């Protein structure tokens with residue numbers, strides 16, 4: 001695991017497109033997230049990047065995605081555990097699509113709990129707020 005650098009961008013866009021085919025973050029959005037969170041934008045992998053995570057230093061998980069060929073190998077868990085060790089706030093939180101039951105199970109296993117709903121957070125879909 002290491003910090004993102006701008007030469008990782010093309011690969012992150014690939015992972016993003018596979019993970020969120022209907023609404024991937026654009027290059028412009030990911031660049032802006034990097035500029036705002038340069039010390040908390042992580043990539044996982046050696047020769048090839050297999051996953052990434054961006055969060056705010058306080059502990060708001062903004063986005064996480066793992067290459068579909070490498071899921072259920074503990075990569076997502078390792079990325080989120082970095083937030084446990086390094087965020088400065090009292091809580092860690094994330095918004096998750098109501099239909100994204102796989103991610104909800106993932107966060108629940110990591111000790112997050114559903115604490116509320118943000119109606120229409122994704123325009124046509126509600127978000128669960130999950131907090132640890």
Ligand SMILES: CC(C)(COP(=O)(O)OP(=O)(O)OC[C@H]1O[C@@H](n2cnc3c(N)ncnc32)[C@H](O)[C@@H]1OP(=O)(O)O)[C@@H](O)C(=O)NCCC(=O)NCCS
Pocket residue numbers: 019020063064065066067070071072073074075076077078094095096097100101102103105106107109
């Ligand atoms: C969510 C995501 C990041 C998880 O990454 P991962 O590397 O596969 O997660 P891990 O291997 O660390 O999973 C740990 C545990 O979480 C649970 N889990 C993970 N994915 C799950 C799924 N799709 N369904 C049910 N449980 C799941 C399991 O209990 C798993 O342990 P197990 O494999 O021993 O059963 C990955 O599925 C992904 O990139 N999804 C698409 C993008 C996305 O939805 N991001 C979150 C948006 S908020």
